[in-house]
Amino acid sequence: MTLIDPPVQERADRRGRLAGNWTFFRQWLKNPLAVAALSPSSQKLAREMIRQLPEKANRVIELGGGTGVFTRALLDNGVAPENLMVVELNAELHQLLQSQFPGVKVVCGNALDLERIVEREGFASDGGVDAILSGLGLLSMSKGFQRRILSAAFSALKPHGRFIQFTYGPASPVSRDLLTELGLSVQRGGVAWRNVPPAAVYVYTRSRSKPVHAVRVGRR
Numbered sequence: 001m002t003l004i005d006p007p008v009q010e011r012a013d014r015r016g017r018l019a020g021n022w023t024f025f026r027q028w029l030k031n032p033l034a035v036a037a038l039s040p041s042s043q044k045l046a047r048e049m050i051r052q053l054p055e056k057a058n059r060v061i062e063l064g065g066g067t068g069v070f071t072r073a074l075l076d077n078g079v080a081p082e083n084l085m086v087v088e089l090n091a092e093l094h095q096l097l098q099s100q101f102p103g104v105k106v107v108c109g110n111a112l113d114l115e116r117i118v119e120r121e122g123f124a125s126d127g128g129v130d131a132i133l134s135g136l137g138l139l140s141m142s143k144g145f146q147r148r149i150l151s152a153a154f155s156a157l158k159p160h161g162r163f164i165q166f167t168y169g170p171a172s173p174v175s176r177d178l179l180t181e182l183g184l185s186v187q188r189g190g191v192a193w194r195n196v197p198p199a200a201v202y203v204y205t206r207s208r209s210k211p212v213h214a215v216r217v218g219r220r
């Protein structure tokens with residue numbers, strides 16, 4: 001085992017974060033709608049997201065990993081690398097995540113195709129997923145995209161599984177109509193006031209009264 005001097009390690013971590021932030025900003029310049037934020041989320045927001053995980057969450061999917069702020073927090077909070085799958089659309093960010101988290105299944109793909117990805121990777125083959133953490137810019141997506149992403153997500157989640165989402169908006173980024181249509185309930189979690197901009201966390205689960213039906217639609 002190689003021992004690294006803590007200040008040296010801290011400087012290396014800081015350099016790594018700065019390089020990640022710069023890559024993230026360049027991707028935002030190329031595609032502001034998809035990247036949906038100028039800079040990665042803060043540790044405070046990561047903590048608010050992690051707080052909403054079900055107790056003993058074993059298998060977890062992260063959508064829109066970016067530079068890996070939530071990925072790191074999930075691993076630090078006991079999710080085993082082999083039980084974590086990250087789906088990232090942007091090829092450069094995907095490469096960055098792969099190099100930073102070698103033990104994690106990092107897929108370059110579209111959250112719209114989550115059902116197919118989960119099946120292909122055999123990720124939910126033995127009982128389903130406990131939680132999905134989403135860093136996607138759900139608020140700026142059409143209702144059609146939201147419907148497809150949530151249906152695919154709930155087809156992978158266990159019956160009591162949670163879809164955990166943050167938003168910069170003042171309310172749930174998914175409308176009441178769509179929640180009713182999909183048989184979902186929402187609860188507001190914490191707010192990370194010091195995130196830039198401040199962000200609130202919402203948790204979506206299946207309503208007891210109505211099951212979520214998968215929406216099968218063609219490719220974009």
Ligand SMILES: C[S@@+](CC[C@H](N)C(=O)[O-])C[C@H]1O[C@@H](n2cnc3c(N)ncnc32)[C@H](O)[C@@H]1O
Nearest residue numbers: 034037040041064065066088089090110111135
């Ligand atoms: C707001 S950033 C969040 C990044 C990171 N989770 C964080 O909180 O710092 C949104 C991320 O989702 C990715 N993304 C956008 N649309 C996506 C899609 N349809 N499927 C998978 N990833 C997507 C973007 O490339 C970007 O990395």
